[in-house]
Amino acid sequence: MTKPILFLGNRTYSSWSMRPWFALKYSGLDFDEIDVELDADGYGQAQVQAALAASPTGRVPALHMGELKLWDSLAICEWANEQAPSANLWPKDVGARALARAVVCEMHSGFGEIRNNLTCNIRRKVQEQNWNAATLSEMERLDDIWSGLLAQFGGPYLFGEKPTIADAFYIPMATRMRTYSVSLSTEAASYRDFILATPEFLEWEAAAAKQWKPFTRAAHDTVYD
């Protein structure tokens, strides 16, 4: 089998890149990784040349598998699930699987306030508490999702004993909750702490630290340590 290549944005900042990387790690599939420097002309307009070379949208992540070129985090996770069915990247139980897809879709298309106001920077840790009502309401929703799933499936992952695409999708939110010291319920805080201590996250974090340099084109993100 041709080895898939996953194209990733800057690891400290690219929340979307994290998601398929974790799903591929959980799948056990062998893959190569290519880092795309997004801090370049055209950033924010999906016009970075290196990103356009990897993905027709000019956005990463993207996955190349011979002639097959995929873009979009969720499509790549679905591909990984089909390539490695025994990894159960979606829960085995039909009801749990449907629920997992619902929370993943909610993440993929929602949480716009948190995404805009709590920009992703996995190395940053600040105390920030003055969130607007819409952001607070999304934080409550996030807490409800995490604590509800932990209660229903028993943890430590969102759907029980093994990681799924749902965890891959919510890891960047766990980093944001940590970065901005967001108050969470005990249950949701325990999920945040658990998932950020898993070997896969620590591997990503170490690679991000090694790669890190200031992201000069992100005007909203001028605090680098």
Ligand SMILES: N[C@@H](CCC(=O)N[C@@H](CS)C(=O)NCC(=O)O)C(=O)O
């Ligand atoms: N819906 C896409 C979003 C991908 C995305 O927005 N990627 C950002 C990095 S996190 C990007 O490549 N931005 C390039 C730009 O804005 O120029 C997915 O799920 O993969």
